[in-house]
Amino acid sequence: MEYYLQLIINGLVVGSIYSLVALGFVIIFKATKVVNFAQGELVMVGAYICFALTVQFQLPFLASFLLTLVFSIVLATVVERLILRPLIGEPIISVIMVTIGLSSMLKSFVQMVWGTQIQVFPAILPQEPYMLLGLPIAPVYVAAFGLSALLFGVFSLFFKYSSLGIAMRATAFDQQAAQSMGIGIKSIFALSWCIAAVVSSIGGIILGNINGINAQLGHLGLKVFPAVILGGLDSLLGAALGGLIIGVLENICEGAAKDLFGLGGFKEVASFLILVVILMVKPYGLFGTKEIERV
Amino acid sequence: MNILQVQNLEVVYNDVVLVLKGLSLDVASGSITTLLGANGAGKSTTLKAVSGLLAGENGKVTSGSVLYDGADTVRLSPEKLVRAGVFQVMEGRRIFEDLTVEENLRCGAYTQPARLFAHNAEKVYSYFPRLRERRHQLAGYMSGGEQQMLAIGRAVMACPKLLLLDEPSLGLAPLLVEEIFDIVRRINATEGVSVLLVEQNARMALSLADYGYIMENGRIVMDGKGEDLLRNPDVQEFYLGLGHGGEKRSYHDVKHYRRRKRWLG
Ligand SMILES: Nc1ncnc2c1ncn2[C@@H]1O[C@H](COP(=O)(O)OP(=O)(O)OP(=O)(O)O)[C@@H](O)[C@H]1O
Numbered sequence: 001m002e003y004y005l006q007l008i009i010n011g012l013v014v015g016s017i018y019s020l021v022a023l024g025f026v027i028i029f030k031a032t033k034v035v036n037f038a039q040g041e042l043v044m045v046g047a048y049i050c051f052a053l054t055v056q057f058q059l060p061f062l063a064s065f066l067l068t069l070v071f072s073i074v075l076a077t078v079v080e081r082l083i084l085r086p087l088i089g090e091p092i093i094s095v096i097m098v099t100i101g102l103s104s105m106l107k108s109f110v111q112m113v114w115g116t117q118i119q120v121f122p123a124i125l126p127q128e129p130y131m132l133l134g135l136p137i138a139p140v141y142v143a144a145f146g147l148s149a150l151l152f153g154v155f156s157l158f159f160k161y162s163s164l165g166i167a168m169r170a171t172a173f174d175q176q177a178a179q180s181m182g183i184g185i186k187s188i189f190a191l192s193w194c195i196a197a198v199v200s201s202i203g204g205i206i207l208g209n210i211n212g213i214n215a216q217l218g219h220l221g222l223k224v225f226p227a228v229i230l231g232g233l234d235s236l237l238g239a240a241l242g243g244l245i246i247g248v249l250e251n252i253c254e255g256a257a258k259d260l261f262g263l264g265g266f267k268e269v270a271s272f273l274i275l276v277v278i279l280m281v282k283p284y285g286l287f288g289t290k291e292i293e294r295v
Numbered sequence: 296m297n298i299l300q301v302q303n304l305e306v307v308y309n310d311v312v313l314v315l316k317g318l319s320l321d322v323a324s325g326s327i328t329t330l331l332g333a334n335g336a337g338k339s340t341t342l343k344a345v346s347g348l349l350a351g352e353n354g355k356v357t358s359g360s361v362l363y364d365g366a367d368t369v370r371l372s373p374e375k376l377v378r379a380g381v382f383q384v385m386e387g388r389r390i391f392e393d394l395t396v397e398e399n400l401r402c403g404a405y406t407q408p409a410r411l412f413a414h415n416a417e418k419v420y421s422y423f424p425r426l427r428e429r430r431h432q433l434a435g436y437m438s439g440g441e442q443q444m445l446a447i448g449r450a451v452m453a454c455p456k457l458l459l460l461d462e463p464s465l466g467l468a469p470l471l472v473e474e475i476f477d478i479v480r481r482i483n484a485t486e487g488v489s490v491l492l493v494e495q496n497a498r499m500a501l502s503l504a505d506y507g508y509i510m511e512n513g514r515i516v517m518d519g520k521g522e523d524l525l526r527n528p529d530v531q532e533f534y535l536g537l538g539h540g541g542e543k544r545s546y547h548d549v550k551h552y553r554r555r556k557r558w559l560g
């Protein structure tokens with residue numbers, strides 16, 4: 001029992017990171033209709049930049065954290081401006097190919113600079129675990145979960161109440177109509193990429209603090225697909241829950257497979273199996289929009 | 296004084312389809328001017344050329360000019376034009392269905408300082424009390440008439456100087472059309488907004504407008520004061536559907552007239 005509880009808690013923490021990355025993915029998809037296959041690489045680049053600043057340049061963690069966010073914003077702006085904007089109006093398949101190319105470029109860049117072996121962040125938080133329901137929980141887990149929840153809260157408020165957030169939703173619904181309101185949709189596109197890069201690199205930094213980082217971190221982007229499709233491609237709440245559900249289920253499946261059958265490595269496939277099963281029941285995902293139909 | 300002067304405008308879509316073929320029209324400051332014409336004549340294209348929305352549809356102004364307040368605006372982006380006071384209410388209302396009524400108004404107010412929001416929203420709600428009742432409702436669940444009100448309400452939020460209305464009567468019951476036209480008149484009078492109104496409903500539009508243009512095939516074929524056009528026998532016959540004896544003419548005659556017109560023009 002305790003074993004499974006521990007699995008659930010680990011799942012929630014990893015899941016909250018999936019949620020963050022899924023949030024970034026969904027924001028780009030909603031605003032620009034681009035399916036970004038480089039989302040996982042944004043996570044990886046963020047993690048490596050922060051690692052480099054803290055370990056190689058010996059900056060205090062908070063400073064490197066903030067500098068990483070600045071770097072993410074610059075990177076996203078450049079990518080959006082130079083690579084994606086010229087493709088507005090081009091066939092969706094070209095855009096997808098470009099994001100796949102971008103993911104390879106970012107990955108090669110990281111391997112070139114930092115190599116492929118695993119790198120470990122210095123411990124920032126105390127190691128002494130908290131006790132919750134009799135289970136030891138590392139402070140970094142609590143911080144990870146709290147930070148993800150905080151970011152989701154902030155973005156929900158942003159999309160609900162700020163003019164810019166509302167304009168982003170309007171642009172997602174009808175770009176030309178948004179333009180006719182005086183909303184600059186190109187800056188909305190750029191902003192979406194910036195937000196996506198920022199939340200992804202925060203996810204990467206958290207993950208780096210928990211597990212260390214290597215050049216395979218970008219594969220996380222693939223995990224995000226079950227999460228977003230499960231949650232509905234265009235829903236923020238869906239992204240949050242989708243990420244958590246995938247995180248928990250894959251941990252439980254992995255644990256159960258090991259516990260009951262002695263099988264390992266089930267984690268990687270588990271999320272996709274779950275995805276297939278859920279989509280058979282709910283083809284729009286849990287929270288996806290079915291167009292409003294008026295009668 | 297004309298707030299808008301369109302001179303010899305030519306517009307091409309996708310680099311091949313010539314849709315406006317030297318169209319000219321003026322909108323006098325403070326007036327309501329209407330632009331009438333059959334389906335596909337190029338009315339919406341004209342409005343988009345003025346509001347800068349052509350670029351998004353692969354349309355291009357290839358010659359001629361659009362002067363707003365005396366300055367050429369052909370190269371300006373829609374954002375700049377909205378900030379300068381040109382606002383188009385697009386055909387088919389185009390409201391943001393998964394936003395609430397009030398959030399739609401926030402979009403209309405996007406270019407305005409936030410502190411004016413409450414005041415301007417109050418103005419919209421006084422023109423359209425029904426929107427106030429429904430302000431927290433999702434806009435997609437409103438009736439067609441309410442959606443049109445919202446579309447015009449969004450425009451009011453932007454405090455425009457020149458309002459471009461594209462077929463506000465589309466698909467609405469006659470009584471509602473009257474209500475909406477009445478509000479357009481009030482907005483024109485109280486806010487001092489000049490209006491360029493594109494319509495299929497020629498009778499309503501001409502009785503509302505100070506001045507009217509009739510276009511066919513990318514050109515203006517007739518223009519005059521609203522009441523003069525209403526009395527003009529040609530207009531009565533072919534746009535208002537009245538023969539000289541008052542009986543309805545068939546569509547065939549209208550087509551015949553168009554053919555004749557095309558040869559003449
Ligand atoms: N984006 C576009 N690309 C190519 N052709 C277009 C485009 N938009 C309009 N057209 C063409 O330009 C012509 C004029 O269209 P426009 O929409 O301006 O007509 P309209 O007078 O507004 O008609 P309606 O009364 O049906 O709204 C039509 O023949 C139409 O097919």
Ligand SMILES: [Mg+2]
Nearest residue numbers: 338339340386
């Ligand atoms: Mg039209």
